[in-house]
Amino acid sequence: xxxxxxxxKVERSLYAESLGCCLxxxxxxxxxxxxxxxxxxxxxxxxxxxxxxxxxxLIILCPNCHTRFDRNEExxxxxxxxWKKVRQKEISKILEERFSSFEELEKQVKPLLLENQTIYNxxxxxxxxxxxxxxxxxxxxxxxxxxxxxxxxxxxxxxxNNGDNTNRKIVNSFILHVDEFQRTRLDGEKVREVLxxxxxxxxxxxxxxxxxxxxxxxxxxxxxxxxxxxxGKLDYIELGEERPFIQLNKLGKNEKIHxxxxxxxxxxxxxxxxxxxxxxxxxxxxxxxxxxxKSNIKYSFKELPSLREITINSNNIIFVYxxxxxxxxxxxxxxxxxxxxxxxxxxNEDKSISADARDLASDMEIILLTLKEYYSYVHKIK
Numbered sequence: 576x577x578x579x580x581x582x583x584k585v586e587r588s589l590y591a592e593s594l595g596c597c598l599x600x601x602x603x604x605x606x607x608x609x610x611x612x613x614x615x616x617x618x619x620x621x622x623x624x625x626x627x628x629x630x631x632x633l634i635i636l637c638p639n640c641h642t643r644f645d646r647n648e649e650x651x652x653x654x655x656x657x658w659k660k661v662r663q664k665e666i667s668k669i670l671e672e673r674f675s676s677f678e679e680l681e682k683q684v685k686p687l688l689l690e691n692q693t694i695y696n697x698x699x700x701x702x703x704x705x706x707x708x709x710x711x712x713x714x715x716x717x718x719x720x721x722x723x724x725x726x727x728x729x730x731x732x733x734x735x736n737n738g739d740n741t742n743r744k745i746v747n748s749f750i751l752h753v754d755e756f757q758r759t760r761l762d763g764e765k766v767r768e769v770l771x772x773x774x775x776x777x778x779x780x781x782x783x784x785x786x787x788x789x790x791x792x793x794x795x796x797x798x799x800x801x802x803x804x805x806x807g808k809l810d811y812i813e814l815g816e817e818r819p820f821i822q823l824n825k826l827g828k829n830e831k832i833h834x835x836x837x838x839x840x841x842x843x844x845x846x847x848x849x850x851x852x853x854x855x856x857x858x859x860x861x862x863x864x865x866x867x868x869k870s871n872i873k874y875s876f877k878e879l880p881s882l883r884e885i886t887i888n889s890n891n892i893i894f895v896y897x898x899x900x901x902x903x904x905x906x907x908x909x910x911x912x913x914x915x916x917x918x919x920x921x922x923n924e925d926k927s928i929s930a931d932a933r934d935l936a937s938d939m940e941i942i943l944l945t946l947k948e949y950y951s952y953v954h955k956i957k
Contacts, residue, residue, distance in 0.1 A: 597637035733845035798849035801880035815864030
């Protein structure tokens with residue numbers, strides 16, 4: 576009598592249960608990973624006796640443990656059944672694992688995403704169907720781990736104003752993708768509605784080339800720079816570029832965070848409570864600093880984390896963003912003598928600084944400049 580094929584649903588459940596490792600608690604050999612899939616499905620009660628291909632009667636083992644059970648009879652049926660119970664307890668623990676910070680979650684999720692990305696890039700994108708089918712189980716196992724971790728730690732993801740373009744929505748899309756991927760994985764014709772959300776990689780700092788646009792608030796960015804300074808992770812920050820970035824050094828590992836990588840930056844702002852009201856717009860500040868770089872005018876930030884104050888040849892320049900810079904604004908901020916104030920708000924052109932403010936600036940011994948005046952001024956002081 577021909578042996579019946581194990582149902583697809585059962586196979587999926589077995590791979591999910593395995594977590595990529597032999598279920599023997601004293602072995603735990605990694606059997607499904609980028610190096611290959613050496614997993615074997617063992618019947619707890621022999622198929623010749625039971626004809627039972629149910630999930631309850633099957634277990635995933637490494638080849639060595641399978642041989643020790645089937646041929647050498649080193650383990651009893653009760654022992655094998657207990658291994659499934661042990662693994663279920665381990666899975667329950669993963670499901671209950673709730674972290675207090677995104678950084679803790681990232682340590683668990685990022686390696687799994689990287690392994691999935693390596694398999695996808697090397698086999699699927701290169702149309703290597705044979706190898707892809709061999710390693711696809713690794714992705715299934717990893718996806719289930721990631722899904723469980725994300726479900727339990729959804730509270731750690733940015734959900735600013737409960738909008739449609741939040742990181743939490745990206746996480747929900749990934750979970751839908753995982754469920755659909757597993758349901759359709761063995762279909763002859765794979766019709767999938769929910770594709771893998773690449774922004775998930777960006778959230779976890781994997782996709783450096785992912786870019787959209789700048790979040791507007793310089794104040795939010797300064798808060799994040801302050802966080803990295805305090806924990807000793809900041810290497811440097813590069814503004815005035817087409818794609819400005821923060822360079823981090825975490826325990827000898829470098830990470831470049833581009834400021835137009837919206838998912839990553841939003842997640843970091845959210846995790847470190849750095850969302851701030853916008854006073855100076857980042858794209859305007861970056862534009863002003865880009866002009867210095869293109870003109871080969873050297874500058875430095877006066878004192879980080881402040882990004883709105885720079886020094887050019889001992890001249891202090893502070894950038895502000897006001898529709899009209901007024902006398903009242905100068906009274907309220909009390910800038911030090913000798914400071915140059917540049918209003919980046921250029922929609923009002925020459926009227927972006929009031930006549931009264933210019934008169935008061937003369938008395939206060941400070942210089943007020945529109946963006947247009949700034950261009951010629953920096954060449955005089957360089």
